[in-house]
Amino acid sequence: MASAQRRPAQTARYEIVDLFAGPGGLDVAAHWLGIPVQGVEWDDDAYETRLAAGLSTVHGDVRDFGPSDFPHANVLAGGPPCQTYTVAGAGSGRRALNDVLSYVKQMAAGIDVTPSAAAFEDERTGLVLQPLRWIVESYKAGIPYEAVILEQVPAVLPVWEAMAEALEGFGYKTACGVLRSEEYGVPQTRRRAVLVANREFTPTLPTPTHRSYRKGLTRIEGQSALHECATMRDALAHLPSGNIRGEFEVVSNYGSGGDPRARGRRRSSEPSATVTGKISRNRIVDLNGVEQQRFTTYEAGLLQTFPYDFPWSGRAISQQIGNAIPPRLGVHVLASALGLDLDPREFDVAVQECWSHSKHGVLQVSTGQ
Structure with missing residues (x-):
């Protein structure tokens, strides 16, 4: 209420x-x-x-x-x-x-x-x-x-x-x-x-x-009654085909929870780092380090919680999303x-x-x- x-x-x-x-x-x-x-x-x-x-x-x-x-x-x-x-x-x-x-x-x-x-x-x-x-x-x-x-x-x-x-x-x-x-x-x-x-x-x-979200922490004092963080894996599951990428790691120019030793790396089981206009430049690798296709427009939009088929148009779409x-x-x-x-x-x-x-x-x- x-x-x-x-x-x-x-x-x-x-x-x-x-x-x-x-x-x-x-x-x-x-x-x-x-x-x-x-x-x-x-x-x-x-x-x-x-x-x-x-x-x-x-x-x-x-x-x-x-x-x-x-x-x-x-x-x-x-x-x-x-x-x-x-x-x-x-x-x-x-x-x-x-x-x-x-x-x-x-x-x-x-x-x-x-x-x-x-x-x-x-x-x-x-x-x-x-x-x-x-x-x-x-x-x-x-x-x-x-x-x-x-x-x-x-x-x-x-x-x-x-x-x-x-x-x-x-x-x-x-x-x-x-x-x-x-x-x-x-x-x-x-x-x-x-x-x-x-x-x-x-x-x-x-x-x-x-x-x-805190890198490396699964429990934060005073937050036990709240839901777990939504993850990249959760977001991509909204695609009609589901998340077909499996487990992956994103390598970006943004830090991870303030820990400089983990700077720029997030697993699909974590939230994304800040989505910026440079998200299309982020590398994606599987857990064996093999390069995957980078985020599509619609995947990047889902990380921002737009509907999966939001009709992104014009140029500089990554910048629009970010x-x-x-x-x-x-x-x-x-x-x-x-x-x-x-x-x-x-x-x-x-x-x-x-x-x-x-x-x-x-x-x-x-x-x-």
């Missing part, structure tokens, strides 16, 4: 506008919950995927739009580009963090910082401020969003914390922190900084359903922000459903009392 402080919520009352929508990770999550969503996406390749998947999309730059262009949306979501903040990138966003935090405070005070924010070393750094611009504009227009969901790489957590403080000044209750995707049934270790806000109740970050929020994690975050209970047992059914008929995979949700 939902917390007593949460009011009943019906998914039908919500409509989401998703900034930086990418190929549709959050859209798939919203679809499973029965919530309409319209995405804004400028990248041509991601847009092609969205068209093929039948996802409602405005093809353009979020900087050219605002709340008035989406008058029916009462929930704002967004996952701004992470390249300048991620530890795998050059780090210009991390170096500019103090400036970004200063702009958040100025925007919360009603100051237009658009000209200054455009002068970052990499223009993508300033895009993290766009959701706040939309929130401020909707508040000033007297039709504030009922809920807000933002996600990014962990390095952006200080920005989300500053935005949470700003949102509280606009009448929101907030929660933010870093989530570990494997703790929500995603067969992948991926950490994301998340901010959820609601005007009606105080949201909490979603409660883990699965154990966290950039997306895992839909399974997205469902948990949406449910937290909107006050919904859900039955996690329905996730596997939803992932197994053919996307073209995926209306049958809508998750069962409860409003709680």
Whole structure:
């Protein structure tokens, strides 16, 4: 049941506008919950995927739009580009963090910082401020969003914390922190900084359903009641043919649970390392060290918990897959922000459903009392 402080919520009352929508990770999550969503996406390749998947999309730059262009949306979501903040990138966003935090405070005070924010070393750094611009504009227009969901790489957590403080000044209750995707049934270790806000109740970050992953540890104190981590083997079993690879090992450029001695190697009986835009470069070997075919597009999508036949289109498909929020994690975050209970047992059914008929995979949700 939902917390007593949460009011009943019906998914039908919500409509989401998703900034930086990418190929549709959050859209798939919203679809499973029965919530309409319209995405804004400028990248041509991601847009092609969205068209093929039948996802409602405005093809353009979020900087050219605002709340008035989406008058029916009462929930704002967004996952701004992470390249300048991620530890795998050059780090210009991390170096500019103090400036970004200063702009958040100025925007919360009603100051237009658009000209200054455009002068970052990499223009993508300033895009993290766009959701706040939309929130401020909707508040000033007297039709504030009922809920807000933002996600990014962990390095952006200080920005989300500053935005949470700003949102509280606009009448929101907030929660933010870093989530570990494997703790929500995603067969992948991926950490994301998340901010959820609601005007009606105080949201909490979603409660883990699965154990966290630690290389070499089978039991973690305090997690005995949780499900075991989902594994790569589990994910590939969703293919119509099942997991025909058998047991294998993935060799990637990502570490394994923080243990440098095991860096870059995960067995199929473990969760995948973070799925990035370079997943197509990861080597796969059987347990005798014999090279296998690398992950197909659909296998990589399953590691992100997309339906097995999601219609990836356009170019740079590996990058599209790596950039997306895992839909399974997205469902948990949406449910937290909107006050919904859900039955996690329905996730596997939803992932197994053919996307073209995926209306049958809508998750069962409860409003709680």
